[in-house]
Amino acid sequence: AQKVTQAQTEISVVEKEDVTLDCVYETRDTTYYLFWYKQPPSGELVFLIRRNSFDEQNEISGRYSWNFQKSTSSFNFTITASQVVDSAVYFCALIDYGNKLVFGAGTILRVKS
Amino acid sequence: DVKVTQSSRYLVKRTGEKVFLECVQDMDHENMFWYRQDPGLGLRLIYFSYDVKMKEKGDIPEGYSVSREKKERFSLILESASTNQTSMYLCASSLQVYQPQHFGDGTRLSIL
Secondary structure, eight states: EEEEEOSEEEEEEETTOEEEEEEEEESOOSOOOOEEEETTOOOOEEEEEETTTOOOOOETTTTTOOOOOEETEEEEEESSSGGGGGEEEEEEEOOTTOOOOOEEEEEEEEEHH | OOOOOESSSSSEETTOEEEEEEEEEESOSSEEEEEEETTTTTTEEEESSSTTTOEEEOOOOOEEEEEETTTEEEEESSSSSSGGGGGEEEEEEESSSSSSOEEOOEEEEEEE
């Protein structure tokens, strides 16, 4: 069965620091999709990125970047020059042939000014 | 922009009551989902639906049922609410299975 592990329960940084959120996944399928979502204090989950298993290119979007490594089954998320508005819970998720989106437990990010 | 609307942000009910949580999406999405979110456990899938009048059990369906009479509306029903169902409930929809799910604001349900 598929599984997503976010080992970091909570991370605190000072504004402008870089921070990396770790995500490790397990699946037996060769075709799968990985996602990152952000949940700000308001509660609504916001989609950030989707990556399929055949595309190992890293992606950068502004201050956000994602590192996908199939060899280590990891899909890590880095925020460069963090800001207070980045404070949220971040979830990594996986969907494979089972067609159910499985979430990690989430990482709480606190960015202090 | 996709809009998923949940009927209540906060709800307080009593043990044994039948509770209805409503969710409506406005983008003609085929797939709709109900999750519950608990600290340290992430989001867990309760039920999902790929089409009208169709439903599939997720990972934790016990104590819940669902109804999808119209494509845009997906209801979660707690048949006889219990205190261990106190949680945040999130509804989501997607156009296709592998595409991103769009979430509502959530309903924080307390069972007393």
